[in-house]
Amino acid sequence: MKIYTYPDPVLRAHAEPVKKIDNDIQNLIDNMIEAMYEAPGIGLAANQVGVLKRVIVFEGFPREKKGEPQVLINPEIIVSEGKISSEEACLSVIDYAADVTRASHIKARGLDRQGNVVEMEAEDLKAICLQHEIDHLNGVLFIDHISSLKRSLYKKRLKKRLKESEASA
Numbered sequence: 619m620k621i622y623t624y625p626d627p628v629l630r631a632h633a634e635p636v637k638k639i640d641n642d643i644q645n646l647i648d649n650m651i652e653a654m655y656e657a658p659g660i661g662l663a664a665n666q667v668g669v670l671k672r673v674i675v676f677e678g679f680p681r682e683k684k685g686e687p688q689v690l691i692n693p694e695i696i697v698s699e700g701k702i703s704s705e706e707a708c709l710s711v712i713d714y715a716a717d718v719t720r721a722s723h724i725k726a727r728g729l730d731r732q733g734n735v736v737e738m739e740a741e742d743l744k745a746i747c748l749q750h751e752i753d754h755l756n757g758v759l760f761i762d763h764i765s766s767l768k769r770s771l772y773k774k775r776l777k778k779r780l781k782e783s784e785a786s787a
């Protein structure tokens with residue numbers, strides 16, 4: 619699966635809730651997990667592979683079953699507390715990382731691939747990852763959380779880079 623990168627408009631679109639967990643959704647989940655490991659990354663939202671459905675996949679964090687990918691369909695954050703600041707990057711934002719402040723503890727609710735309602739508490743890296751991926755479903759990127767100065771510097775750099783790669787193609 620192709621991973622779309624900024625400034626592709628699909629990353630700015632609002633993903634639609636999944637109404638029925640059918641074969642297409644199961645295939646989407648399998649393909650997203652594969653794309654996440656191939657990249658490699660620790661999380662992926664459906665927007666990033668060009669599908670506007672509310673589906674995220676993410677790495678199983680060490681406190682749980684390590685290495686077992688997790689899935690949340692129609693995820694929402696129902697509790698968020700505390701603050702944590704850490705460096706983030708994104709498979710869809712090439713060649714950039716920046717500090718982002720987010721809630722340090724969250725509780726998220728969604729459906730698993732069998733359609734069961736699941737609630738999960740997350741802190742630190744897992745909380746950051748879930749907030750980052752759920753943001754994607756709302757068309758939000760981590761660079762929206764940094765200062766406008768930093769963001770415009772990144773945009774300039776990206777423009778230059780895209781121009782250079784065009785010239786060399």
Ligand SMILES: [Zn+2]
Pocket residue numbers: 707708709710750751754
């Ligand atoms: Zn991302």
